[in-house]
Amino acid sequence: MPELVFFSGTMDCGKSTLALQIEHNRSARGLQGMIYSRNDRAGRGKLSSRLGLVTEAVEAADDLDFYAHVVDHLSSGGRVDYIIADEAQFLAPEQVDQLARVVDDLGLDVFAFGITTDFRSKLFPGSQRLVELADRIEVLKVEALCWCGARATHNARTVDGRMVVEGAQVVVGDVRGETGGEGAERPAEVGYEVLCRRHHRRLQTAATAHAAALSPDVLPVDAQR
Numbered sequence: 001m002p003e004l005v006f007f008s009g010t011m012d013c014g015k016s017t018l019a020l021q022i023e024h025n026r027s028a029r030g031l032q033g034m035i036y037s038r039n040d041r042a043g044r045g046k047l048s049s050r051l052g053l054v055t056e057a058v059e060a061a062d063d064l065d066f067y068a069h070v071v072d073h074l075s076s077g078g079r080v081d082y083i084i085a086d087e088a089q090f091l092a093p094e095q096v097d098q099l100a101r102v103v104d105d106l107g108l109d110v111f112a113f114g115i116t117t118d119f120r121s122k123l124f125p126g127s128q129r130l131v132e133l134a135d136r137i138e139v140l141k142v143e144a145l146c147w148c149g150a151r152a153t154h155n156a157r158t159v160d161g162r163m164v165v166e167g168a169q170v171v172v173g174d175v176r177g178e179t180g181g182e183g184a185e186r187p188a189e190v191g192y193e194v195l196c197r198r199h200h201r202r203l204q205t206a207a208t209a210h211a212a213a214l215s216p217d218v219l220p221v222d223a224q225r
């Protein structure tokens with residue numbers, strides 16, 4: 001039976017890598033996928049992984065009708081055996097409905113990849129619709145870790161390492177391996193950091209935890225967890 005599968009997890013847990021692996025394994029067996037992405041960090045019409053792999057993709061802009069696009073392709077003699085849709089959190093709910101129609105009416109597997117919640121722990125509309133419609137939800141097994149070592153379950157948006165809770169839902173960006181120190185002479189840098197729920201709730205990023213640990217006025221970080 002064809003399925004709509006939602007592969008979900010935090011940022012940086014390997015979703016795009018898995019999308020590229022699924023594509024690789026199927027194309028190695030002669031199958032042809034239609035690859036979609038939206039707002040990939042590598043640019044329009046790309047699906048990229050932090051491991052360095054990148055492939056061409058159809059940019060799933062607001063006005064893209066997935067069902068019509070696949071039907072057009074098939075009608076003009078093209079072949080499609082399965083669909084991959086990365087950064088699916090950015091899709092409109094109607095576009096997720098179109099993906100479900102591709103499964104039900106065209107009999108194709110659809111593999112969608114995306115983060116479930118935004119920097120405020122609120123569902124993205126596209127992810128919400130995927131949770132509502134998917135035949136299967138797969139939470140990725142390569143866990144990203146919070147700075148405290150616990151499993152990261154939440155995405156934080158940071159400005160120079162400090163977590164922010166105000167702003168637009170969509171701001172394309174990356175997780176940072178390191179953060180700029182306070183007082184650095186450069187524009188504020190927006191990034192993301194994955195955290196466990198406890199530290200997301202406390203707005204405690206690696207940078208602020210580090211600063212607190214260095215202050216003689218506070219308890220050691222371990223005692224605050």
Ligand SMILES: Nc1ncnc2c1ncn2[C@@H]1O[C@H](COP(=O)(O)OP(=O)(O)O)[C@@H](O)[C@H]1O
Pocket residue numbers: 009010011012013014015016017018048049050051142144
């Ligand atoms: N230099 C590296 N060596 C090994 N693995 C890496 C390296 N850089 C990134 N990764 C792996 O890639 C994952 C991120 O993959 P990616 O597909 O870009 O994530 P997502 O799409 O979920 O944001 C990291 O969690 C890590 O497992």
Ligand SMILES: Cc1cn([C@H]2C[C@H](O)[C@@H](COP(=O)(O)O)O2)c(=O)[nH]c1=O
Pocket residue numbers: 010011012015016039041114115117118119120155156157169170171172173174192
């Ligand atoms: C939490 C959050 C993330 N985003 C953006 C940042 C990235 O461009 C993508 C996630 O990409 P990844 O491959 O899963 O790392 O989403 C956003 O726009 N708003 C948010 O709240």
